[in-house]
Amino acid sequence: MIENFRRLYGSADGLRIWRAPGRVNLIGEHTDYNLGFVLPLALDLAAYVAAAPSRDGRLHIRSEHRAELFECPAGEIAALEPRRQWTDYPLGVARELVRAGFPIQPANLLIRSTVPEGSGLSSSAALEVSSALAFLNGRTLEPLVLARLCQRAEREFAGMPCGIMDQYIAVYGRAGSAVEIDCRSLEHRLVALPAGIAFLAVNTMVKHALAASAYQERVAECAAAVERIRTRLPRVESLRDVSPAQLASVAPLLSGVAARRARHVVTENARVAAFVDASARGDLGRMGRLLVESHHSLRDDYQVSCPELDFLVDAALAVDGVFGARMTGGGFGGCTVTMLRPGAIPQFGERIARGYARRFHVTPAIYPCRPSAGAGEVKNCETIPSAV
Ligand code: GLA
Numbered sequence: 001m002i003e004n005f006r007r008l009y010g011s012a013d014g015l016r017i018w019r020a021p022g023r024v025n026l027i028g029e030h031t032d033y034n035l036g037f038v039l040p041l042a043l044d045l046a047a048y049v050a051a052a053p054s055r056d057g058r059l060h061i062r063s064e065h066r067a068e069l070f071e072c073p074a075g076e077i078a079a080l081e082p083r084r085q086w087t088d089y090p091l092g093v094a095r096e097l098v099r100a101g102f103p104i105q106p107a108n109l110l111i112r113s114t115v116p117e118g119s120g121l122s123s124s125a126a127l128e129v130s131s132a133l134a135f136l137n138g139r140t141l142e143p144l145v146l147a148r149l150c151q152r153a154e155r156e157f158a159g160m161p162c163g164i165m166d167q168y169i170a171v172y173g174r175a176g177s178a179v180e181i182d183c184r185s186l187e188h189r190l191v192a193l194p195a196g197i198a199f200l201a202v203n204t205m206v207k208h209a210l211a212a213s214a215y216q217e218r219v220a221e222c223a224a225a226v227e228r229i230r231t232r233l234p235r236v237e238s239l240r241d242v243s244p245a246q247l248a249s250v251a252p253l254l255s256g257v258a259a260r261r262a263r264h265v266v267t268e269n270a271r272v273a274a275f276v277d278a279s280a281r282g283d284l285g286r287m288g289r290l291l292v293e294s295h296h297s298l299r300d301d302y303q304v305s306c307p308e309l310d311f312l313v314d315a316a317l318a319v320d321g322v323f324g325a326r327m328t329g330g331g332f333g334g335c336t337v338t339m340l341r342p343g344a345i346p347q348f349g350e351r352i353a354r355g356y357a358r359r360f361h362v363t364p365a366i367y368p369c370r371p372s373a374g375a376g377e378v379k380n381c382e383t384i385p386s387a388v
Contacts, residue, residue: 024335082158129170147172148164175372
């Protein structure tokens with residue numbers, strides 16, 4: 001990557017490299033913007049941003065994965081409009097940093113990412129957080145301020161009304177642990193996973209066009225359900241506040257669709273707590289069943305699954321040594337996450353790849369989910385994986 005940098009920019013003087021991971025969410029889907037609970041882990045797939053001061057007063061951004069180059073005077077960055085392309089992630093972050101009192105210095109940036117785009121493994125948050133660190137170039141920002149600033153960039157500049165999960169885990173990920181996040185208090189606790197299991201993400205290799213609009217629709221549907229519920233339970237501020245018993249009592253107020261969306265969120269929050277509890281007790285069977293219940297709720301009540309995801313979940317459940325599987329991330333394509341015995345991995349990979357290719361004519365990529373560290377500077381001794 002340093003060689004590439006030198007070739008593209010002529011010099012690598014003052015170069016520093018920053019990394020931020022993608023994530024897989026084990027359970028707690030579409031709960032973050034309802035101020036509920038999520039349980040992601042940071043992956044060893046990550047975005048890397050190499051940055052060095054430039055001498056021409058300008059900001060230059062290149063990616064190893066794209067031909068086009070972005071450049072503009074560093075002082076003009078905050079006035080830019082979104083362009084509806086990948087540069088919106090670093091540029092949105094740059095604008096938020098300027099607003100937060102951190103001027104952008106003239107610099108050359110080179111991006112590499114091993115988080116597959118469109119996979120639902122949060123390549124955009126990885127790019128946002130690693131870019132933020134590169135722009136900061138050693139200036140410090142509270143971790144929570146950093147995560148929220150990157151979320152704001154995604155919401156306001158990239159135009160995706162996301163919750164906090166992806167940026168939070170990119171910042172707070174920890175090697176060896178999943179992280180249970182309370183999306184209201186924005187506190188978290190580390191969750192050690194039991195021995196004797198592994199998680200694999202399986203990529204459908206599709207991202208259906210309606211993913212973005214359906215996401216916005218779900219956010220709006222949840223807000224509308226809260227408005228209705230408040231007419232009876234005025235203290236409710238988000239679906240996080242609604243217990244299963246309360247939901248039953250207000251069900252007659254809600255339309256069929258609103259009731260299903262709310263039921264998913266309310267039951268999914270309960271499943272996160274149950275999963276963490278089962279994990280602490282080493283109850284692998286219960287953990288697996290909760291994953292499958294989560295998938296069914298996302299498929300039937302929240303309606304964000306698709307045939308490819310459903311196929312991968314059903315196919316996984318037919319393999320010996322698999323405890324459970326579900327879609328992960330926003331849905332409408334992207335990845336599933338499967339919990340299985342490590343010894344079952346070779347057979348699983350083979351059977352899933354063969355079955356999926358026969359049905360959908362594309363080979364699914366499979367990624368081991370190794371809980372990894374959150375964002376930071378890449379040290380001299382670390383290797384940067386080659387680009388995918
Ligand atoms: C996307 C969003 C997250 C979260 C998930 C669904 O990844 O960026 O904030 O809402 O979808 O759980």
